[in-house]
Amino acid sequence: MTLFIFFLLLIILVLAGTAAYAGWRAAPWAPTFKADTERFLKLANIKPGQKIYDLGCGDGRLVVAAGEAGAVAIGFEISLLPYSIAKWRILSSPFKKKCSIKFRDFWRADLSNADIVYFFLMPKIFTKIKNKLEKELKPGAKVIIYAWPMDGWTALATDCPIGKTPIYLYQI
Numbered sequence: 001m002t003l004f005i006f007f008l009l010l011i012i013l014v015l016a017g018t019a020a021y022a023g024w025r026a027a028p029w030a031p032t033f034k035a036d037t038e039r040f041l042k043l044a045n046i047k048p049g050q051k052i053y054d055l056g057c058g059d060g061r062l063v064v065a066a067g068e069a070g071a072v073a074i075g076f077e078i079s080l081l082p083y084s085i086a087k088w089r090i091l092s093s094p095f096k097k098k099c100s101i102k103f104r105d106f107w108r109a110d111l112s113n114a115d116i117v118y119f120f121l122m123p124k125i126f127t128k129i130k131n132k133l134e135k136e137l138k139p140g141a142k143v144i145i146y147a148w149p150m151d152g153w154t155a156l157a158t159d160c161p162i163g164k165t166p167i168y169l170y171q172i
């Protein structure tokens with residue numbers, strides 16, 4: 001019994017620790033609303049085989065949606081609970097061959113072959129991520145941002161129905 005409680009506490013500690021670390025690195029876990037996935041897909045206008053990255057993919061819902069739409073979809077996640085849910089989501093998807101989740105810090109990911117990058121992260125990291133995207137992305141790559149615009153970039157399109165969270169589309 002004592003051993004069971006010890007392992008339970010250990011698991012809780014690891015889950016809470018990785019969640020806190022993710023919150024400090026870029027954002028805590030808060031999923032894109034399910035209904036907004038369709039709006040994301042419309043803006044992304046995915047062509048078959050395009051490579052799409054979700055930086056901080058949470059439970060992997062957008063990774064799977066992008067895979068279903070024909071993309072090769074890759075998510076990065078460092079919080080253990082959403083990562084585990086994302087893994088399970090992908091394994092139970094018929095499109096699992098097109099989707100993958102990496103337990104990795106996206107700040108260390110090379111984005112040079114991405115066609116589309118999506119993120120829903122805190123504005124406090126926008127200056128840093130803007131520098132990374134401008135340095136690494138190829139010309140023509142698209143960046144889709146949920147909730148907050150990127151200062152200094154002009155959006156190609158903004159999807160902002162009344163009462164909904166805005167989604168911004170940019171092109172490098």
Ligand SMILES: C[S@@+](CC[C@H](N)C(=O)[O-])C[C@H]1O[C@@H](n2cnc3c(N)ncnc32)[C@H](O)[C@@H]1O
Binds near residue numbers: 026027054055076082
């Ligand atoms: C606001 S949530 C968005 C989740 C998902 N993209 C969505 O839209 O449903 C941000 C996610 O980024 C993850 N995260 C934060 N910093 C990260 C980092 N440096 N590398 C990978 N994931 C990170 C968090 O754990 C969290 O799940």
